[in-house]
Amino acid sequence: MSKNWVEFSLDLMRIVVILVIGLTTTLANASDTMQIDGVRVFGKVHDVSPADIREALKAHGEEPAARIDVISKSEMHVYYRSQELGWIPSYHRQAAYGSSKLAWSDGLWLGIRDTPEALQFIRRANDVYIFPVRFTSLRSSLHNAGWLVPHSSDKHLRSLGPEARRELVRLLSRQDSWFQGFDDRISVGDEPPNVGFLFRKGGDELVMLFCGGGMMEGVFKGQHTGGTLEERPQQEMDRWKTKYAQRELAIK
Numbered sequence: 001m002s003k004n005w006v007e008f009s010l011d012l013m014r015i016v017v018i019l020v021i022g023l024t025t026t027l028a029n030a031s032d033t034m035q036i037d038g039v040r041v042f043g044k045v046h047d048v049s050p051a052d053i054r055e056a057l058k059a060h061g062e063e064p065a066a067r068i069d070v071i072s073k074s075e076m077h078v079y080y081r082s083q084e085l086g087w088i089p090s091y092h093r094q095a096a097y098g099s100s101k102l103a104w105s106d107g108l109w110l111g112i113r114d115t116p117e118a119l120q121f122i123r124r125a126n127d128v129y130i131f132p133v134r135f136t137s138l139r140s141s142l143h144n145a146g147w148l149v150p151h152s153s154d155k156h157l158r159s160l161g162p163e164a165r166r167e168l169v170r171l172l173s174r175q176d177s178w179f180q181g182f183d184d185r186i187s188v189g190d191e192p193p194n195v196g197f198l199f200r201k202g203g204d205e206l207v208m209l210f211c212g213g214g215m216m217e218g219v220f221k222g223q224h225t226g227g228t229l230e231e232r233p234q235q236e237m238d239r240w241k242t243k244y245a246q247r248e249l250a251i252k
Contacts, residue, residue, distance in 0.1 A: 043070035056090040056104035086219030112227040113178035118220045122173040125199035128165045132248040135191040150209040164244040177233040
């Protein structure tokens with residue numbers, strides 16, 4: 001065996017070892033997780049510190065987090081209450097205009113009324129489904145407070161017929177159906193069963209989970225959204241449910 005062949009073989013082995021180590025490190029980093037105060041944290045967890053995560057959660061308020069995805073050293077996606085409700089962005093940025101100090105704060109998320117892409121998505125969806133929505137209560141011992149958490153049921157997903165779909169799309173895709181402003185009402189006591197909707201086109205989805213008073217929380221392409229129907233559209237929705245959603249409302 002020639003000297004050149006031996007040297008070539010050794011060089012090839014070194015390259016293979018380096019590639020294996022690099023791939024192993026990449027996979028390890030991609031799957032890294034940790035827990036902060038009982039909340040699972042995924043993604044680029046080494047780009048931020050536990051103090052960063054706690055600051056981001058504190059900036060949002062008392063609502064408990066269910067999951068955190070670290071996107072970079074300056075961005076996190078936080079799922080509050082439940083992963084079913086999508087993520088809200090949190091950014092590490094200038095604390096105040098003209099200040100050199102950086103701080104974590106919630107990014108702007110728009111309600112469905114102010115998201116033309118979502119309203120258009122309702123009209124253009126290839127598939128529209130209905131499902132029952134049930135509620136649980138989530139309490140935080142840290143803040144001695146409680147929150148309502150809606151839950152969907154994929155087990156009872158049902159495709160809507162042409163007439164029901166047409167009426168629903170007309171109602172939910174109109175911007176003026178949705179209240180303009182911040183709805184600060186809170187739910188007290190048990191929340192009765194309600195319904196939700198899944199709009200799907202290709203690999204994209206819009207999920208809408210309704211509760212009493214025409215209030216809706218949902219997820220559009222992974223991100224949290226929400227809104228409240230105006231009084232007349234809310235009445236239309238109640239009539240729609242009476243006509244088309246008795247099966248879902250009766251499910252225990």
